Amino acid sequence: MQQRVELTEREINRDLLRPNLTLQLRFFVVVAVCGAIVAMAGGALAYAIIKGVGVYGVNRPVMWGFIIVNFVFWVGISHAGVMLSAILRLAQAEWRRPATRAAEVLTMFALGTAALHPVLHTGRQWRTLYWVFPYDFGRGIWPDIRSPFVWDPSAIFTYLSGTIMFVFILLVPDIAVLRDRTTGIMNKVYTFAALGWRGNARQWQFQIIAGILLSALILPVFVSVHSIVSWDFAVAIAVEGWHATIFAPYFVIGAVHSGVASVITFLAVLRWVFRWESYIRPEHFDALARLMVVVATAWFYFLVVDFAMGFYTGEPAEIALRYAQMGEWPGNMLFIIFMATGYVLPIPLWLLKNVRQSPMMMFWSSLFVNIGMWLERYILIIPSLAKKQSLTFAWGHYAPSPIEVMLVIGSFALVTLGLVTFCKFFPIIPIYDVKEGRAFEQHIRIGKVNVPAVFREE
Amino acid sequence: MSNSHHVVEITVKTPSEVNNEVLGWSATLGSKYRLAVGITGLLFLLGIVGFFIKVQDGFDDYVPWAYLTAAFGFVMLFAMSAPMLAIVPRLARGHWGRPISRIAELWALVGVLLLIVMIPLLLALPEADGRNTFWFVDKYREGWPPGAPHIWLALLMIGLVVNGIALLWAAAIPDFAAIRDKNIVNGKSANLYGKLSLGWRGSKRQWRGLRASHGVLGALYFATLIWSHTMVSFDFSQSLVPGMRDSIYPTWYALSGLQSGLGLVLVTAFIARRFGNLKDYIHINQFWSAAKILLALSLLWAYFWWSGFIIYWYGKNETEMNIIQLFWFGAYRPLFILNIVLSFFIPFIFLIWNRIRKSDWGPSLVGFVVIVGSLVNCIRIYTASFSLPDGAKGHALHHVPDSIMKPDLPDVLMVTGLVSGAILLYLIAIRYIPIISTWEIREGMLYQTVRNLHKLPLKVIGKPD
Amino acid sequence: MANKSILGVFQEVDEAVTAADSLKDNGIEDFEVLTSTPYPEGAFGEKPSHHRLYxxxxxxxxxxxxxxxxxxxxxxxxxxxxxxxxxxxxxxxxxxxxxxxxxxxxxxxxxxxxxxxSRLPRTGKLAPYDTRITEGYVGIGVDVPEDDVEKISNIFKEANAADVHLEAT
Structure with missing residues (x-):
């Protein structure tokens, strides 16, 4: 199954630095298109600031709409980075090598974009600072630390800063490669960013320890982030369907499900755009798909338990909600699409080796998962608020406004813009990791078969 | 690259050496083994006596059966979860699991004992109507499925046990064939091993079938195990507490099973290595690799518990406050603190250190602590659930007992008896089934070797498809 | 007497290992290996380093x-x-x-x-260094008294060094 390609270090540098060292028209096209969409979303936001949150589709009792759904979605996507990078690094999985940085960088931009959403949602963005940061010494007014809306920014801030530092410190050796291959102003920038890296044994030693130690440290943070996002919902007692103890791990595993799927999508695009067939190989998609089968099935178990608990107590209000989520128009249509794209279609496909090893099939199936996972968040949030509860008087209704739709589209453009810009200036496949993998490659001869093998430090 | 010194341990033996040493191993079991069999046998018999004393109370009221339920849950948690350490490395193609896979899956045999013990517990378990129940009894489809929860729970457990034994058998077929061919046994025994090995010859087709059976049976076992733990925790605990609606509870319970099952395999592997002279087969690497998983499971244990607790603490309605009192901060507080220390703090504090993880004693000691933690856990949750008066139905918990349910002498005898019975069954099993999977060791030797990376000797691991 | 930094640059890893062996044979245990790949500690026979990162x-x-x-x-x-x-x-x-x-x-x-x-960041010139190291060459660096410069250079050349750089420390 392993399709190793013999490459010299010079060839690895040449291939993986091509996006960084050459100017390509398509880069400017993508930046222009994404930039334009982001600018339009910025215009929509400006309109919302001037006119107030009335321009959003949210109303009483559906106070949280598309923007919060999208917030949860992007936090979910951000869980790909650490999941892949940290767990596979700790498990010494060889196939992690081309995927780790793409995953980490996706985390960085997805999380940064997610962090904007609560601010967009509030309408008067500058006031949100009072709620979160303890800076108002003059009036002595402090954040309410008993609120999950204070836990949430603290977790996202920790995760985002941790991820940025993680990405940077593991990027230093590759920046040094760029430093040695550039001139002029870019050389000055890379020289500064490479911190004087020379590649001696001590520097490599700490590079490797940093990867492992930071992985171990950032993993608990990654788990906490989506748990706390889930508690934004779950600590509320009045909303049926939210007050569930399983929400935290259910959200985390769902986030990993959507996050790893997005990494597959991203890797397939990278392979196609930069013609990196020798680096992002079918075996990598195969391994990611196997991982996805496990993650998706675990997520499905949590989903089943969560929904089954809705029926467990037999409370009429809870049953009504589940019926709204699964049985009534448009909930039933959304639920069917969600289940089909999120689990029922991709998982049987991924049991087939041909599909697992086809980048094209993996691209589409992973894209499906994220369509499903976006809908999952919608189904969890909107019907629960729209349903009549003990503290509201009537069933509500929600339809997104064009402003909200524009902001959601803008968020996708913003993440794409970030990823494209990163790929332009830094190697998106960790060069030293690929070289290390190459140095560790071995074969074991068994009879007439040459079995691929690796050196393993224990 | 690491600071640790490089000690490369792999098994280097000829296939016939492996066969001779492993298949002849049970004949080397000496007086300590006989002593262990004697003690566990005696305790098991006392447990049976305890059971017959308890039977005097009858099965109309479930409360007297709280401690036997706790013991049942405890043994089921550790014994039935142990085979996962054979299944997961096989599915993930981790060579490190090979020497301990049989040690793990042999515990599946304890399921037979559990099925017997389950009979009185099902007799005592009250009907589901009027309670919150995962089954649809008296809810939306009256009496559906028929016989729920009793019959369905029993079927689930039978499925689990059969699956576990099938898994053990499938993995041991080549070893049974080796015993058949080696003339270690004769007469009826030889005939039996011949039948158990199903005419195994070691053809390519047979090997392919063996691997496929591991994949299918392993995946099925995992799914059945999680649902069995889920349903046992529902029917014997959550359903008995009015108004309790804790969706993480069954998952957390199943996770504690995986944790204690792993702890059990570590303890068993340690005893086999140290006292069974199997150091050539069970290396430090097995403990090191398993310890990392144990650390992760212990962290998850605490995380799952916290996920439940924070929702109840924040929700603060009457039932939620009472459930917090019932399980954690009321009369059961000392047991809860002990539980969290044994199941989380000790594993966390010890296993974060690589030096401890990279030893045989460290992970095994923590494994033992985790098993004790699991016992405390089971006593806490089952006796707390059983301590509510029969007839406490409905959707709210208004009253919490002031004191914990204390065990009487039959309870103590039954708990120790059941645990001893499980160990006794295992001890008898290793007499007849090789404790090391010889074919997995032989296969592992093909894929592992030591080579120099320039000046440094390192292990080389082959990764077949 | 002033010390000099010498860097031998080798195209093949095995040549660098030979050079490192020769340095040790000549009583020089303290040398620096520059690579573009994180080799495990000790792969070149270099001394293990200690740290307090934890x-x-x-x-x-x-x-x-x-x-x-x-x-x-x-x-x-x-x-x-x-x-x-x-x-x-x-x-x-x-x-x-x-x-x-x-x-x-x-x-x-x-x-x-x-x-x-990692003793970073380093400002100023990266002495002794060779940009070919980031494309797979291996550098062996050593600080020696001026008198030993020729001997070390010869060791590197005998091991088939592609280049030998010399700089004052």
């Missing part, structure tokens, strides 16, 4: 925890306001923010520790 996350965690306690407990006590029927010093809530603070401190100090222990 202290950094602990210090960071303590500082982060203390800061989080200050923010959570300090702010609530500075303006006592009961909300949601929860105690003023609500331990579960405080725990969550303290957890994040602790982890942030640990991560931040780990980064500081890695940079510090």
């Amino acid at each position: 202290v950094f996350p602990f210090i960071g965690a303590c500082l982060g925890f203390s800061a989080a306690i200050l923010i959570t407990a300090g702010t609530q006590m500075a303006y006592p306001l009961v909300t949601g029927g929860k105690p003023l010093l609500a331990l579960p809530s405080m725990f969550i923010i303290c957890y994040e603070g602790t982890m942030l401190g640990a991560i931040l100090f780990t980064i500081i520790g890695v940079v510090f222990e």
